[in-house]
Every structure is written in structure tokens, then in C-alpha cells.
Amino acid sequence: MREVRDVAESRTETKLLDRVREALRDVKDPEIPTLSLEELGMVRKIDVEGNHVSVRLLPTFVGCPAVELIRGMVAKRILEIEDVQDVEVTFVMDVAWTSDMITHGGRRKLSEFGIAPPPRQFSPKSAPSCPYCGAEDTNVVSLFGPTACRAVYYCKSCQQPFEGMKFV
Amino acid sequence: MSMVETTRPLTQAYKDALVHLLLVLADDDLAFGHRSSQWLGLAPDLEEDIAFSSIAQDEIGHAAFFYRLVSDLAGEDADALAFARPTQVRKNARLLEQQNGDWAYTIARAYVYNIFEQVRLEALLASNYLPLQQGATKILREERYHRLHMETWFLRLAEAGGEARFRLETAVEHVWADLSDLFTLGNHQHDLIHEGILPTTEQALYEAWLTEVKPMFDRSSLYWPGNRGELTSEDLSGATTAKVDGSTSEEERNGRLGQHSEHLDELLQTMTEVYRSEAGATW
Numbered sequence: 086m087r088e089v090r091d092v093a094e095s096r097t098e099t100k101l102l103d104r105v106r107e108a109l110r111d112v113k114d115p116e117i118p119t120l121s122l123e124e125l126g127m128v129r130k131i132d133v134e135g136n137h138v139s140v141r142l143l144p145t146f147v148g149c150p151a152v153e154l155i156r157g158m159v160a161k162r163i164l165e166i167e168d169v170q171d172v173e174v175t176f177v178m179d180v181a182w183t184s185d186m187i188t189h190g191g192r193r194k195l196s197e198f199g200i201a202p203p204p205r206q207f208s209p210k211s212a213p214s215c216p217y218c219g220a221e222d223t224n225v226v227s228l229f230g231p232t233a234c235r236a237v238y239y240c241k242s243c244q245q246p247f248e249g250m251k252f253v
Numbered sequence: 254m255s256m257v258e259t260t261r262p263l264t265q266a267y268k269d270a271l272v273h274l275l276l277v278l279a280d281d282d283l284a285f286g287h288r289s290s291q292w293l294g295l296a297p298d299l300e301e302d303i304a305f306s307s308i309a310q311d312e313i314g315h316a317a318f319f320y321r322l323v324s325d326l327a328g329e330d331a332d333a334l335a336f337a338r339p340t341q342v343r344k345n346a347r348l349l350e351q352q353n354g355d356w357a358y359t360i361a362r363a364y365v366y367n368i369f370e371q372v373r374l375e376a377l378l379a380s381n382y383l384p385l386q387q388g389a390t391k392i393l394r395e396e397r398y399h400r401l402h403m404e405t406w407f408l409r410l411a412e413a414g415g416e417a418r419f420r421l422e423t424a425v426e427h428v429w430a431d432l433s434d435l436f437t438l439g440n441h442q443h444d445l446i447h448e449g450i451l452p453t454t455e456q457a458l459y460e461a462w463l464t465e466v467k468p469m470f471d472r473s474s475l476y477w478p479g480n481r482g483e484l485t486s487e488d489l490s491g492a493t494t495a496k497v498d499g500s501t502s503e504e505e506r507n508g509r510l511g512q513h514s515e516h517l518d519e520l521l522q523t524m525t526e527v528y529r530s531e532a533g534a535t536w
Contacts, residue, residue: 147391148314178384181391209401227300228398229307233314237303253394 094135102133104166109140112158115151116232119194122155126186129177136170138163143182146233146253152176184234184252200235201249213249215240223247263326270444271382272323273344274451276334277439277509278373279319280345283335284517285366286312287524288353297356308363308399315392322384336528340517346435347508348428350517357410357420361428364403365466369435370396372461381449404469411473422476429478436462439509 109128114120122128122142129141140159144152156174163172184203187195192202201213212223220242227237228251235248263271290309296302320331349366353359374396377389410421436459438445445451470477506512527536 144391146311146314146395147318147388148311150310150314178387178391181387181394183394207397209398227303228402229300229304231303233307233311233395251398 098133098135101136101138101166101168102131105131105133105138105140105163105169108162108166109159112155112162115154115158117195117198117200119198120191122159124188124191124194126182126188126191127155129180136168138169138172140172140174141177142174143178143180143186144176145182147178149233182253184250187250195250199247201238201247203250204252207252212238215243215245216247216249217245218243264448266444267448267450268326270441270448271385271450272327273439273441274445275319275323275326275385277344279316279323279334280343281349281366281370282312282316282319284343284345284349284520285363286310286316287520288349288351288359289363291353292359304402308402311395311399315395318388318392322388325384332528336525337532340513340521341511343511343513343517343521344439344509345513345517346431347506347512347514347517348431348435350508350513350520351427351431352516352519354424354427355420357417358424358427360403360406360410361421361424363399364407364469365428365432366435367396367400367403368465369458369462371400372458372465375461376451376453376458379452381452385450407469408473411475425475425478434507434509437507437509439507 106123109131110121110123112122114122114125125145127142127145129143130139131141132139140163142155142159156176159174160172163169163174185205187202195202196216199216201216204211204213209228210225212225214221215223215238218240220240222241223238224241225236226239226246230237230248234251234253236251237246238249239246286309289305289312292305293302293309296305316335317331320334323329323334324331348362351362371393374389374393377385378393380386380389407421410417412418436455438451438455442455446454467477469475506514
């Protein structure tokens with residue numbers, strides 16, 4: 086009997102886990118509204134125990150001022166799920182977030198949003214291709230941009246400045 | 254932000270040394286971050302306005318991370334640690350509290366400090382305090398942009414000749430005058446090594462720093478301010494044991510022991526003005 090109940094319980098938890106995972110896809114980067122936290126590679130671990138949910142996230146930059154905002158957004162969205170009683174959202178650094186953790190889809194969405202996806206290595210002197218026109222004739226304007234994770238580049242072909250995610 | 258804790262209970266000696274080190278790390282980054290933020294609107298060009306603001310945000314973020322670790326250990330509020338502690342308990346190196354001066358001084362100081370930060374963070378990769386070791390891993394990935402930026406400027410000013418080089422030479426002299434306590438660890442060096450929190454000596458930190466900085470001087474044939482910068486082990490231990498009673502001369506003072514210049518009073522006055530206007534308020 087006991088075993089049967091355990092199996093049933095774990096099945097319910099798995100279902101809830103799926104719903105939490107799905108709900109998390111609705112939570113986007115506050116500054117890039119097309120990109121989810123999952124696509125950014127920020128979701129480290131989701132745990133469901135009964136109807137308690139715990140979400141562990143990786144900060145992209147240690148000093149990112151959006152951390153508290155993101156924590157609140159995640160908690161709010163998870164609590165909207167029926168059957169969730171409480172949620173704990175923590176930021177962890179047991180692995181360091183790197184720009185390589187952005188998913189393939191995430192890189193595409195960044196580009197569509199007008200932000201060049203990050204290079205695959207620390208290459209501060211070279212600029213990525215232009216997210217607007219695709220030209221490769223670009224240069225580095227500044228390694229420091231409007232947020233900690235972005236640099237500023239210039240496209241000589243379409244004569245537009247553009248931003249790119251930094252390799253970190 | 255709560256972090257993974259170490260599994261074993263911490264002894265009092267471990268905790269004391271750890272809290273001391275965390276405050277050194279936090280106070281250094283906060284002072285440096287605040288000074289960097291003061292270039293906003295005043296830097297030579299728009300790119301530098303943005304660069305220094307971004308660097309300030311990173312550094313203050315790193316300080317906030319270290320204060321939170323103290324808060325997790327000692328239960329003190331991280332904001333209060335940052336804003337409510339008086340000058341005489343602050344542990345930042347004296348170099349970092351000095352006013353910004355001109356652009357050359359800003360660059361020389363930032364370059365010297367960024368290299369030291371890197372050396373210290375690399376040493377912390379071997380720390381047995383997991384949250385600190387993890388933080389160091391992450392912060393190192395961010396800091397290389399700061400270092401690259403300062404290195405580029407340092408060389409640019411040195412190689413420009415004329416007034417730029419002259420100002421850099423003067424700046425180096427001023428930086429060196431306040432350099433000694435940067436490498437010191439206050440009264441906890443023994444415990445930090447013994448407990449495995451920062452398993453390296455002050456001398457080893459200094460030498461690792463020297464290995465990075467000296468070649469840059471040689472490359473641009475800048476005068477190496479030798480004797481002032483080249484600290485002997487006696488200098489280091491002398492600085493560590495300097496008296497706290499204020500009888501020390503300006504150059505012997507050690508920020509790690511709370512001995513600061515009037516510049517830190519001025520920095521704190523400005524930085525904490527809003528906090529003091531309504532202590533405990535949520536902004």
C-alpha cells in the first residue's frame with residue numbers, strides 16, 4: 086500500500102515539475118522581453134516536494150541589479166500555478182554562469198532583438214557580425230555598455246551602432 | 254542571496270578570520286567602486302563615463318556579495334555593514350579611499366588595484382570556504398574586462414609622451430606612497446593560511462602582483478619606483494603590527510587595521526548621505 090502511495094505522489098510531483106518548468110518559460114529577462122530565463126541559461130535547478138517548489142537560479146553577473154526583480158517575477162509566476170503552496174527562489178553560484186549557457190534558441194532571439202549573441206571565447210578586440218544587416222565589417226566601440234553584460238559595437242555597412250552580449 | 258554553506262560547523266577562529274577577510278574584500282571594492290562612480294559626467298569622453306559607471310556597478314555588486322556572506326555568517330544587515338560602519342572599523346586599503354585626482358592617477362590606481370584583485374581572487378580559488386571560492390570563480394570572469402581596460406589606458410598614457418606621460422609618472426609616485434597596506438591582511442594572516450581560507454601569504458600575493466605589473470613598466474620604459482614599491486617581508490610584517498593608537502606616521506598607517514586618511518571620512522560622508530537621512534528605510 087505504502088509503495089503505491091509513494092509512486093502516486095511522485096507522479097503528481099513530476100507533473101507539477103513539468104508545469105513549473107513550463108510556467109518558468111513565461112518569465113523573461115526584464116530588459117530583453119523576448120528571452121526567457123531558461124533560454125538565458127539562468128535556471129539551475131527546480132525541485133518539487135509535495136506542493137513546495139524551490140527554484141535555483143544563476144546570476145549572469147554578480148552585481149546585476151535585476152536580481153531582486155527577477156526573483157520576484159519568478160516567485161509570482163510560480164505561485165499562480167494551481168497546487169503550488171509556496172515557492173523559494175534562490176540565486177546560487179555552485180557553477181558560474183557563463184555566456185555559453187545561453188541556448189541555441191536564446192542566441193537566435195537575442196539577434197532578432199538587435200543584440201549580437203556572445204562570442205564563444207574572450208575576444209575583446211573583435212566585434213561580432215551586425216544583428217541588423219548581418220555584415221561582418223564591424224568594430225568595437227566600447228567593452229562597457231548599458232548593462233554589465235553588454236558591449237557596444239558599430240556596423241560600418243549599415244552605419245548603425247549595436248549592442249552585443251559579452252563573453253563571460 | 255543565500256549561498257551553499259560549508260557542511261562542517263565553523264570554529265570561532267575560522268569565523269573571525271573569515272569575517273575579517275570578507276570585510277577587507279568588501280570594503281576594498283566598495284571604496285574603489287564609489288570612487289569609480291564619481292567619474293560619471295566628468296570622464297574625458299562618453300565611453301569612459303559608461304565604462305567607469307559599469308565598472309563601479311560591478312565593483313559595488315562584488316562588495317554587496319561579500320557583505321552578504323558576512324551577513325550570512327554574523328547575522329548583520331548587509332546594508333548596515335556597507336553604510337553604517339564608522340571610519341575606524343573600515344578595512345579597505347588606504348590607496349582606494351584617496352580622491353580621484355586627475356585621469357592619470359585614476360588609471361594608475363585602478364590598474365594597480367585591478368591586478369591585485371586578480372591575484373587575490375586567483376588565490377581564493379583555493380579557499381576551503383565554498384561560497385567564497387565560488388564567488389571568486391565568478392568574479393574573476395568579470396574582472397578581466399576591468400583589467401584589460403586599465404591596462405590599455407595605462408599603456409596609452411605611458412606611450413603618449415608629453416604631458417600624459419608626465420602626469421602618469423607623477424600619478425605612479427602618488428600611488429606608490431599609499432601602496433604598502435594593500436597587500437596586507439591585518440592581524441589574521443596566520444589564521445587565514447592555517448584554516449585554509451586564503452592559503453597564501455602576503456608576500457606571495459605581493460610577488461604575484463609584481464610579476465604582472467613590473468613588465469608593464471619595462472615595456473613602456475616607465476621609471477620603476479623600486480624601493481617604495483618593493484616591500485620586504487619586514488615592511489609587510491611591520492605594517493601588519495602597526496599600532497592602532499594613532500601614533501603611527503601617515504605612511505605607516507594600515508587601512509586593514511582601521512587606520513585611514515581624512516579622505517575616507519569624506520568618502521563615507523558623501524556615500525552614506527541618503528542612507529543616513531532615513532536609516533532602515535527601504536528605497
